[in-house]
Amino acid sequence: MAGTVNNIAVGIAIILLTIGSTRNGLLRALIVLLGAWVYISGFILDLSKAIFIGNNLVLAVLIIATAVASESPYPENYSRHSPRH
Numbered sequence: 557m558a559g560t561v562n563n564i565a566v567g568i569a570i571i572l573l574t575i576g577s578t579r580n581g582l583l584r585a586l587i588v589l590l591g592a593w594v595y596i597s598g599f600i601l602d603l604s605k606a607i608f609i610g611n612n613l614v615l616a617v618l619i620i621a622t623a624v625a626s627e628s629p630y631p632e633n634y635s636r637h638s639p640r641h
Contacts, residue, residue: 559603563612566590566597570619577626584623591619 570590577583595616598609 558601559598559608559612562597562601563594563615566594581627584627587623588620591616591623594619 570587573583573587573590577587595609595612598612603609
């Protein structure tokens with residue numbers, strides 16, 4: 557039960573942070589930390605079921621990968637097409 561409540565709370569927090577990150581990109585760092593928490597929480601909450609730990613590992617990897625991938629390495633005014641002279 558504790559693991560389910562934890563995952564629901566983290567999911568809601570990730571949704572809210574994702575919405576907030578449209579205005580402040582630094583919130584994506586918190587999403588990465590929450591992704592790490594999803595995996596670690598299985599051990600801290602002493603949830604010994606392998607399926608729960610495995611599920612949280614997959615979720616953590618997806619959360620962290622999408623948070624990192626959503627951050628563009630290009631400046632806001634970047635255009636991949638060079639202006640023609």
